[in-house]
Amino acid sequence: MAPLGRPRALAAHAFSPHDAVLSAAARHLGRRRFLTVTAAAAALAFSTNLPARGAVAAEMDAARLTADPFTLGVASGDPLPESVLLWTRLAPEPFEEDGGMGQERVSVQWEVSLDEYFALVVRRGTALAYPEYSHSVHVDVQGLTPGVTYYYRFRAGSYISPAGRTRTAPAADADLTTMKLGAVACQAYQDGYYTVYRHLAREDVDVVFHLGDYLYEYAVNSAGGERGYTDVTLPEVFNRETMTLADYRLRYSLYKSDKDLQAAHAAHPFVVTWDDHETENNYAGSVPENDLPPSEFLLRRAAAYRAYWENQPLRSAQLPQGPDALLYRRLQWGTLAQFDVLDTRQYRSDQAYDDRPHAPGPESDDPARTLTGAEQEKWLLDGWQASDALWNVTAQQVCFSQRRFGLTADAPLSMDAWDGYRASRNRVVAGAKAAGLENWLILTGDVHVAYAFDVKDDFDNPDSRTLGTELACSSVSSGKDGVERPDSWETQMKANPHMKFYDGRRGFARVTIGTESARIDFKTVSVISTPGAPLTTAASFVTEVGDQGMKPA
Structure with missing residues (x-):
């Protein structure tokens, strides 16, 4: 998490991206296999907006x-005690391949203030928006005061961006009594409106964790899918699966054009991690979902990862660097909480049993x-061993706790989740016990429903020790309009005694972490097929310091 300056990063990476993807792919595949990559496959990832050597x-x-070049809004993220990352992207024509910016770099001014009127500016500077990075701007603002709310904005020419609000993390040794976070995931644009984000923008939280599936690779038709636009016709360029760098960039333009998503980003700093759909459904490492050579898939992955960062x-x-990106990282919130942000896609083994629900067996339980x-x-x-935080929070993608899909001992489980x-889960659990974690909270996305779990030492023994708690935050929109009790509700609740809550509506989780307990509020909306549904609290739980387990609040 040590910040790096923008000029050094661009000098290292901006002008040889094609070389980077090819050398990284070679590392994955070995020289003999890599030589089978064709020029056409290479062009799949990097045929857009790249300079000559x-x-x-x-x-x-x-x-x-x-x-106005600020059509995609502003954002901030990864707050540290003395710095925060500020983002924007210049795109006066966001649905054009180059955003309407052409192939010239542009100077962008930025400023950070203690007040929303920018009368008390404490930092300002200039950044360059490069066409090689889709005219995105990433400013790592240094020298800020820990635990303070700031406002920020950008200027390009005569245009000023919307103002964003952010905050720095507290000092590492700050003794805090409370902090609040939001947890969101899974926002298929074509499945409905971002009503959840409109409500989240108004919440009093310190930071938002996005747990994956920010983007979906699937086609979006001219009516916006379930949004059913009658006054807007989306360009045909969105009505295909994302494959190229240009495709992924344009799809982010579509998603980030949504005003409710922009409002949430402007209101709170985000900590993001990806899951599968930012690249392709249920990919595993270098193995794609469909029958495609890994050499070609890694080029697609490189395009997806590049657009994600941008x-x-x-x-x-x-x-x-090519198809590789170091996304897992650690954040601290004083002495109250350590946040370990995981990447459970890039390094995983291929799913067992052809990625179909299956009872545990030799293939899925291979220790390797x-x-x-x-x-x-x-x-x-190692981070747990060194942690002095009261709470250790793991922000990750897929369900950690066991989920049986039937009532028999050999009922199928998800082969895409833990x-x-x-064996991988057992090693993590053993590590948590060896580190003496007493207050362990897991944040999960992926499943498009809200869950509350007790994390058991032995999931097949309801009386075994509860080691921590896990929440799944439902989805912002993926899954379309949800229902309170999905068809599988009764079966899953009976089959999994450690499952304390299950709700199928869209929403987010708000977590209040304190010195005596953590409170989890599951927030839901009734529909997303039309905008404006009110926010309700579906359920609330607490897990107590030194006495883990989901208890009704």
Whole structure:
């Protein structure tokens, strides 16, 4: 999480991206297999907005801008005690391949203030928006005061961006009594409106954790799918699956054009991590969902990862090199909480049993299988050993707790979740016990429903020790309009005694972490097929310091 300066990052990476993806793919595949990658496959990922070797884009005079370039809003993320990452992307024509910016770099001014009127500016500077990075701007603002709310904005030519609000993390040794977070995931644009984000923008939270599936690769028709636009016709460019760098960039433009999503980003700093759909459904490491050579898939993954970084408030430490990106990282909130943000897609073994629900067996229980990869697993367990925080919070993607889909002992489990990687889960659980974690909270996305789990030492023994708690935050929109009790509600609640709550509506989770307990409020809306549904609290639970387990609040 050590911040890196923008000029150094761009000098290292901006002008040889094609070389980076090819060399990284070679590392994955070995020289003999890599040589089978065709020129057409290489063009799949990097055929758009890339300079020739040694070229430097000319600089545009920002005064030439004739339309608002801040159509995709602003965002902040990964707050540290003395810094925060600020983001925007210039796109006066967001549904054009180049955003309407052409191939020139542009100077963008930024400023950070203690007040929303920008009378008390404490930091300001200039950043360059490069065409090689889709004219995105990532500013790692240094020298801020810990635990303070700030306001920020950008200027390009005569245009000023909307103002955003952010905050720094408290000092590492700050003794806090409380902090609040929001947890969201899974926002298929075509499945409905972002009503959940409109409500989240108004919530009093310190930070929002996005747990994956920010983007979906599936086609979006001219009516916006379930949104059913009658006064807007989306361009045909969205009505296809994302494959190329241009496709992924344009799809982020579509998602980020949503005003409710913009409002949530402007209101709160985000900590983001991806799952599968930012690239392709249920991919595993270098293995795609469909029958495609890994060499070709890694080029698609490189395009997806690149567009993800360009469109998220991430530091240059997360800038991809070809198909690889270091996304797992650690944040601290005083002495109250340590947040370990995982990546459970990039390093995982291929799903067992053709990725179909299946009872545990030799294939899924192979000790060599991993969901995190060995290096990330060691980083996680070492971080727990060194942690002095009261709460250790794991922000990750897929269900950690066991979920039986039937009432028999051999009922199927999800092979895409930790149930399909039980040896990997057992190592993590052993590491949590060895580190003496007393207050362990897991934040989960992926499943499009809200769950509350007790994390058991032995999931098949309801009387075994409860090691921690897990919440799944439902989805912002994926799954379309939900229902309170899905068809599988009764079966899953009976089959999994450690499952304390299950709700199928869209929503988010709000978590209040304190020195005596953590409170989890599951927030839901009734519909997203039409905008404006009110927010309700479906259920609330507490888990107590030193006495883990989901208890009704």
